[in-house]
Amino acid sequence: MTSKGVFALRRPIIAGNWKMHMTPSEAVKLVEELIPQVKEAKAEVVVIPPFVDLTEVSKVIKGTNILLGAQNMFWEEKGAYTGEISPLMLKEIGVKYVVIGHSERRQYFGETDETVNKKVLSALSHGLSPIVCVGESLSQREEGKTFEVVLSQTKEALKGVSPDDIVRVVIAYEPIWAIGTGKTATAEDANEVIKAIRNTIASLYGKEKASLVRIQYGGSVKPENISELMAESDIDGALVGGASLVATDFAKIVNY
Numbered sequence: 253m254t255s256k257g258v259f260a261l262r263r264p265i266i267a268g269n270w271k272m273h274m275t276p277s278e279a280v281k282l283v284e285e286l287i288p289q290v291k292e293a294k295a296e297v298v299v300i301p302p303f304v305d306l307t308e309v310s311k312v313i314k315g316t317n318i319l320l321g322a323q324n325m326f327w328e329e330k331g332a333y334t335g336e337i338s339p340l341m342l343k344e345i346g347v348k349y350v351v352i353g354h355s356e357r358r359q360y361f362g363e364t365d366e367t368v369n370k371k372v373l374s375a376l377s378h379g380l381s382p383i384v385c386v387g388e389s390l391s392q393r394e395e396g397k398t399f400e401v402v403l404s405q406t407k408e409a410l411k412g413v414s415p416d417d418i419v420r421v422v423i424a425y426e427p428i429w430a431i432g433t434g435k436t437a438t439a440e441d442a443n444e445v446i447k448a449i450r451n452t453i454a455s456l457y458g459k460e461k462a463s464l465v466r467i468q469y470g471g472s473v474k475p476e477n478i479s480e481l482m483a484e485s486d487i488d489g490a491l492v493g494g495a496s497l498v499a500t501d502f503a504k505i506v507n508y
């Protein structure tokens with residue numbers, strides 16, 4: 253039996269990371285369109301708008317099956333940290349998930365394994381579930397370093413996470429070369445890396461815990477390739493960028 257068959261408790265999670273798209277009024281329109289189209293979804297559905305849209309989107313999705321995520325957060329609760337957003341602020345407006353260590357943040361905003369780890373620990377201690385992004389660049393893949401890079405990012409991100417909390421962590425495997433490029437890792441290749449991530453979690457927390465951790469694939473996920481990805485044994489969902497900006501496309505992905 254596949255690991256999905258044995259561990260049916262891993263409910264798929266499909267999240268739309270809007271990145272720096274959608275003003276508050278556009279955001280409201282998008283979720284209003286989305287709500288009726290995803291209400292029968294078997295997967296957990298998450299939308300991840302920019303910070304300034306969160307309050308409005310939170311109001312619109314109240315009472316629906318759509319959950320709210322944020323794209324980043326700082327690890328402190330409050331203080332003189334101009335421009336930052338704290339876990340308490342996110343909690344109060346109904347955020348459940350927070351993306352941490354997206355490759356765009358690692359690339360453009362100086363996010364490191366160390367800051368990722370601090371944010372993961374802070375999110376967990378404030379009752380937020382982190383969606384921790386890991387993934388290799390094209391040159392790392394070409395040099396045969398995919399597993400080394402991804403597994404090291406995973407271990408660093410999880411330092412100090414307790415066995416109780418590990419099941420609240422979601423990992424998103426996003427090969428950087430597949431993000432926004434139209435190039436997708438083959439479902440099989442993605443599954444191999446995701447299996448290796450699960451084995452790493454098993455080596456740290458035991459097989460049973462690892463079997464409960466949800467690991468998504470991200471990188472040019474579209475209505476056309478979602479079924480193939482979800483058919484793999486270890487892929488538990490998707491972190492969707494571009495295709496989550498069009499309600500009908502995101503709905504098709506969610507209802508794969």
Ligand SMILES: O=C[C@H](O)COP(=O)(O)O
Nearest residue numbers: 269431432471472493494
């Ligand atoms: O967070 C989402 C990913 O970076 C994937 O983006 P994409 O679907 O536009 O390739």
